[in-house]
Amino acid sequence: MSIHSVKRSQCHLAWDNSIPPVLTVESGSLVSVSCLDASNGQINSTSAVSAISSLVFSQLDQVNGPIYITSALPGDTLQIDVISIEPADWGWTGLIPGFGLLADDEEFKDPHLRIWKLDKERGVAVFDETKGIKVPLRPFAGEMGVAPGEKGAFSTIPPYKTGGNLDTKYLEAGATLFLPIEVEGALFSIGDGHAAQGDGEVCGTAIETPMEVTIRLTVRKDRPYTTTPHFYTSPKVKRISPTSDSNSGTDQLQAEEQYYGTTGVGPDPREAAREATRNMITYLNVQHGIDRVDAYMLCSVAGDLRMHEVVDMPNYVVGMMLPKSVFPSI
Template sequence: MAGMTTRDNAPRRIRPTHNDRPSIRKRGGSCQERTGMIPRERDTRHRPIAPLAPVVVGLALALGGTGAEGGTDPCAAGEPRHYTLPANDKTVNWGYFSKSIPPALTVKSGDMVTIETLTHHADDDYERMIKGDPGAESVYTWDAKHKNVDRRGAGPMDASIHGRGAGEGFGVHILTGPIKVCGAEPGDVLEVRILDMHPRPSANPDYAGKTFGSNAAAWWGFHYKHLIEEPKPREVITIYQVDATGQQDWARAVYNFRWVPQTDPFGVVHETIDYPGVRVDHSLVKENHDILGEARIPVRLHFGTMGVAPAEADMVDSIPPSYTGGNIDDWRIGKGGTMYYPVAVEGALLSVGDPHAAQGDSELDGTAIETSLTGVLQIVLHKKDELAGTVVEGLDYPLLETGDEWVVHGFSYANYLAELGPGAQQEIYANSSLDKAMVDAFRKMRHFLMTTRGLSEDEAISLMSVAVDFGVTQVVDGNWGIHATLPKRVFAGDAE
């Protein structure tokens, strides 16, 4: 999801389970290797990185501040562990990445984490998406005296800019974490393997076996200034239903309503969707049922926001994506996919959130089907002195690998925090363009081909024009995105 600012899984072949395959390999080797890319003859001299030991599944540990059970050092050598990180008011941060906040969990390379994530749009329908769920209730608790998660965004705690609330909504996503990775240092690369994902069922017994999500066609959407029906402008929320049992792979619309001014428990009136977690009073809105006919929306579970902490600022708005990942909003970042992130700060500090049930490229109206999900991740650290000759050599951008493709993510600004200076977190919203994002995606794919395949620049440019698909990832996150997709089969002939 994009989210409010201040600028007033299609079917695909899934590769073998990560537990059965080695880690990043050097360029070269056979077609069965980790990269799925067949080496050119000149690359066969490279040796693979040693594979990980098999992951120990079933050691589901209760959450602890150190990520250990019984005082055990989480960084101690030994077989990989499997942790569980629930989502509650003690384990989430709302609307920001930070290099300074204490980790909710500490893991070592090779460990697995079952991680719960909550949507920041759950209060669009409290009855369906929060009621009876202890974790969600703890995060969303807000009455006239206090709210459990006070800061929502990277803005001032005293709401001195707009008076909307602590953090001012300068960043909106509920992020579970951060997860500290033992030994991670700037210059390393963090590999995050998404082994599994499933919807978080509604805890309300009236909706057993179902999951719900919200799509907000909001003021930050690309469509907002181009409406043709009255009233104009307007914000419309559509509630979708997903089968929580996994027997159906599609979502359907339940009802929609137009946003009307909502008053939060502190007495602040929200004329628009301008602060996360404001509960919609359904006595004030008109629900329109029987919408979208028999339309079935293919479910593509994914994390809209996942990334490590940037180094350039202490408190960073969760909305614009950057070189450390974050709010990329690519529906391909789901089960069977692997993300690679350049580590910018000690411990990496991985955070995960903004879960989606479905989204189209561009995320046109401002959001996806924002829902709550649980994922299973394996976290692997690659040290900087081991990267030469691998597919992540020189990596300074978020890279996605699926069973069939490599996907690089370009943005209007590759690192807007550094490029735009002290006012970057405000200026980014007025300076993005798809032209800039296309240039960045081109440069990153050129780098990828020249580095991992040993191509000349001329070879890389020709290949990009005839075999690489460039698509619009999103146009609603401040730092707009273009992704470039390279099919692995392009190089399959090298094995013949």
């Protein structure tokens, strides 16, 4: 199967269903996208802190696309399989005045900028060489979304029920995202490369980086319960070093837990958590025939609520994540 491509220059700065698509593909197609960082190129590997103060906010968080998928209709679900993500060899993290979870704290009112060197061979970004502090690279796209059904231009800064600035670190290579489609063709866009980020992205920036990403876009007609973003995490393995009393002298590979996640998106974090929980209950009821009361109890004893995104106002993203090992057929 051939791979379609979207260039860095093929981008836009609002979610708007009137923006013409830059590419039309059939369901199941592979698309390679070249994305700048969230600053839209205003910050580079040699930038000084003055770049933070001079940021043009109207140019931030551009997304590449939109991509029109034939056969996609309102009420369908778009499945996005993240095939690969390749970050650049550098990234940046900034404190932007007036932005972030602690924006009103006096000690964080001044701009700051950290330029990172990304050691992709070792899979880390070094935070402090002298103290040995390093951050594992876990690249993902902060922005993945489809056009809203409502007419008008909507900022790319917040997340929405149709996706957008989800900033959910679990959407790395190998993961699958499901988005509710509200317009014909879906009009999917992607951007905001992150080399690493913690849950919540509390200071308002991750390790922001340009990226090359390949995705598969598939229209699903069998998921009417997808009313907010849902996702599968990547089926990853981790390397376990042998202990001193182990009979093996070599590292062992161990599968990491895989999760199915539902989300709640809105301006009230408690209501977003309630929505994420209700969406998991509905998923378990419709997809797996579990009584809703039993599903609610299963969420309580096995599900994890996570604050995926807490800084891109006015909306929060809260996830309910259920381990696959609890229910092997998930």
